Amino acid sequence: MSGGFPALREELKLLPAAANNDGSPAWMILDPIINRFYRIGWLDFELLLRWGVGQANILLEAVNRETTLHVDETDIDSLIVFLQQHNLLQATNSKAANDLQQRAENQKKNTFQWLLQHYLFFRIPLIKPQRWLKNTYPYIAWLYSKATLFGLVFFAFLGGYLISRQWDTFTATLINQLGFDSIFGFAIALIIAKALHELAHAYTATRYGVRVAHMGVAMVVMFPMLYTDTSESWKLSNSKQRMAIASAGIIAELGLAIIATLAWCLMSDGAVREAMFYLATTSWVLTLLINVSPFLRFDGYFILADILDMPNLHERSAAMAKVWLRRALFGIEDDWPVTEQTSWRPWLIVFALLTWVYRFFVYIGIALLVYFFFFKLAGIALFIIELFVFIGRPVLAELTVWWQRRNEMSVTKKKRWLIVFIALLLLVMIPWHTSISSIGWVHAARQQVIFSPLAGQLQQLPSTQQTAQGDTLFVLTSPELAHSEQKARTMAEHTWRQLNGLIGISNGEQQRPGLMSRYERYLAEAKLYQQEQQRLVLKAHFSGKLFDIDPYLAKGVWVKSHQPLAMLADDSSWIVEAYLPENDIGRVTEGAQARIKLREQKPYFINGVVETIDVSPLAHLPHPMLDATAGGPISTTSHGKDKRQPQQVLFRVRIRLLEAPHSVRMGLADVTVQGEARAWLPDKLRAVAAVLIRESGF
Incomplete structure (x- = not known):
């Protein structure tokens, strides 16, 4: 540029800034109208310091003579472009004024766009x-x-x-x-x-x-x-x-x-x-x-x-990551953005990638928040708009650049990405996905919670864990029941003596029916109290093994009514109850193979076979250990007294284990069931369509 160049705006201020990381000085240009700062280096500062000479050739000669810098016309051209981009130059002619007006018009937004x-x-x-x-x-x-x-x-x-x-x-x-x-x-x-x-x-x-x-x-x-x-x-x-x-x-x-x-x-x-x-x-x-x-x-x-002394860190790292993506994916040799230290380049790229991933989940959360905050019609519209504005539009803009510059891609890169695209297409479209993963609850096929039907005092505890059908497990006594039985028998004996004393009495036959009825009632009460005491003798209904025995039980200890004392399990047959979502339940059939990973101190696997599949969803959890509020894997909501209903629609699948676990106890397991093969993409599209249909009802 051998002629003059545009003048700077008069209200701009030039302020000293911290030195760059390489030790070179830096300054800030302050635009007081919009209160924005622009960082410049030593070369730009020396040019702006002599900007008033008005001629490019004089400016170049002065900078090269008075400093150790070596500048040429390209440096001035780059500075002018920078000043124009940020509206730091005066509009001294009609063309410049028209450009500023056009730029202002382009930046104007209507009320809807602003909102x-x-x-x-x-x-x-x-x-x-x-x-x-x-x-x-x-x-x-x-x-x-x-x-x-x-x-x-x-x-x-x-x-x-x-x-x-x-x-x-x-x-x-x-x-x-x-x-x-x-x-x-x-x-x-x-x-x-x-x-x-x-x-x-x-x-x-x-x-x-x-x-x-x-x-x-x-x-x-x-x-x-x-x-x-x-x-x-x-x-x-x-x-x-x-x-x-x-x-x-x-x-x-x-x-x-x-x-x-x-x-x-x-x-x-x-x-x-x-x-x-x-x-x-x-x-x-x-x-x-x-x-x-x-x-x-x-x-x-x-x-x-x-800390890095790097203003506009997000923008600069994002620009660096875009260049890296274009170079790595397609071989588009864009120039790297200028940075003070080239050794920072990998870290800036990683920072930008982490920022994109972090913001992706934040924007998803914002979209969901907007959806639930507004009424359904507005919520759906704003949900789609937010995803497009924050995620879709930036991605679409970069994809557009890739498409427009496809001719710059190397042939090798094109072939490689074509192969990758075909492989991914086959991966998501071919029905190869057969296994279904779920959580399961392992327990014996037959098990019984041993509890006392009435309050009582322990007199006998089981001597061994292994029991046979009919064996006595726990014996309790109730002094109150024994006293009531003894009282009823005493009253019966007293009434019987009264009956014997009626012989020879003039009106004895008239009193006999009433006394006889009272005698029979006392005998019935005594028998009832005796039967109630017999209920306190707890026996095994089937052969098995006792576990989870209350460690605080001992002879002479008082037990509350319906207090669990132990668990009796038939250790010859074990099952797993797996809980599958509604999208996968149709893929499972009876007789399908399953593999169960037991969550022991040293996890191990056991094979199983599907026995039954519920046709109705799970109404409430069968055991507290499955509930997320107790540290389990299934999220629930309160449903009635002491019942927790799963938030997700789940179906129960009963799986018979082909061998007994090492330890006889209930617990959680990771279940993998073999089901009908399905392609990944159509399956996910069906799930999305189901959600859209469900949420489209007003």
């Missing part, structure tokens, strides 16, 4: 706190002292030690508080923690002379959260100061969690201790699960960007 992109996240500025922050900072400056830091570290160790001694109580309190009644308490704790979080950002920015433009409320997925605008922290040339501002919120919440945890350990039960529990748990969860994550633009991201 579509901003209803999940938008900010509402409420206050401009700069003067208040400056006036109040002296009162809280002591929080930034080393004494405060050492105090928090001491409290953290002390609280950790104390809570380790009350860990069972703490976890039990946490489980008890996970309910609808505790939502209000956690909400108040969340407000307090977030307010402290944002104030920490604001005061730390004020400490380093950064203006806090405003504070307000941000609506994040329809949930209000406080926010602080500290975007001007990029004015700081010291990256450690920028990192201090970014990490202030996390440190404040950790400090709150440390103090609240210690207070909970030291306080007695009451409202204040419960409040400390809410503050402690809320602060720990927010800090560890949300704020620390670098994959979304929360505090963890800005901290990592400051």
Whole structure:
């Protein structure tokens, strides 16, 4: 470029920035209209410093003469393109003005487009706190002292030690508080923690002379959260100061969690201790699960960007990963984006890939949240829109680039991907998938819970675990029943003597029927009490083995009514009850082979055969060990008194084991059943279609 070049906008400011990682100086261009910063290097700075000479040849000569740099016209052209892209040049002619106007028109969105992109996240500025922050900072400056830091570290160790001694109580309190009644308490704790979080950002920015433009409320997925605008922290040339501002919120919440945890350990039960529990748990969860994550633009991201001294980390790593994908998959030799250290390239690529995976699941969660939050018609529409906007559109844009540049792909890459595509197509379309995996409950084919039908005192316990049919297992006595029987027999004897005394009495024959009826009633009561006592003699209904005997049982111990004492199992025949989803139950037939992996200390396999298949879904779980609330594998919901209904539609399949397990006890197992072969893709498409049909009803 031998002629003149466009002038810079007059309101732009050039500010010093922290040096690049290679030691070269850097600066920031501040656009005060939109409050945005652009990082430039030494070469660009020297060019902008002499931009007023107005002629490219004079500018080049001055830079090459006065510095050790060697620049040419391509450097000026690149800088002009950069300035134009970010609207940093004056519109000195009609063409430039028209270009700016056209760009503004393209960026305009109608009301629907604005709502579509901003209803999940938008900010509402409420206050401009700069003067208040400056006036109040002296009162809280002591929080930034080393004494405060050492105090928090001491409290953290002390609280950790104390809570380790009350860990069972703490976890039990946490489980008890996970309910609808505790939502209000956690909400108040969340407000307090977030307010402290944002104030920490604001005061730390004020400490380093950064203006806090405003504070307000941000609506994040329809949930209000406080926010602080500290975007001007990029004015700081010291990256450690920028990192201090970014990490202030996390440190404040950790400090709150440390103090609240210690207070909970030291306080007695009451409202204040419960409040400390809410503050402690809320602060720990927010800090560890949300704020620390670098994959979304929360505090963890800005901290990592400051550690690496790399603004726009997400955008730069994403650009690096796209180039890597094009090169690795198709041999498209795009230039690598400029980075200060080429050794960072693999790490930036990995970071971008992890970010994409993390965001994929986050966006799926957001789409599901939107679907359940709105009424069904709007929920379905917004669910589809969210998946397209956040996932579909970026993927489609990159696929479009691949298609447009297909001619740049090497022939070898094309052949390789054609083979991969055909292999994947065959893999998902050919019916080869025969095995069906499920969870199972192993138990004896015949088993009986031994319990006392009445309350009583133990007089005899089984001497061995192996029993035969009819063997006496437990003998209990009930002094109350024995007393009632003895009383009834005594009354019967007394009545019988009265009957014998009627001989010779004038009206004796008239009294005889009443006394005889009373005598028979007493005899019947005595027999009934005797039969009730005989029920306390517990016998084996079949031959088998006793296990799960209550370890607290002993002679003389009192037992409650219907208290389980032991389990009698027929150890000659064992079955597994497997629970299959409705999509797979049609693939299983009676007589199909099965393989069961028993979850013992040393897992092992046993073969089995399908005996029966239920035609109706499982109404409730047959054993508590299957319930997820008790650590089992099946998620349930409450259904009636003491019954838990599976959330998923499951069918029971009864499988007979071909050999007995090593240990005679009930337990969980991993079951693999051989079923009808099905192709993976049509099967999944049928499942998706079933969900769409189910959810389409209004």
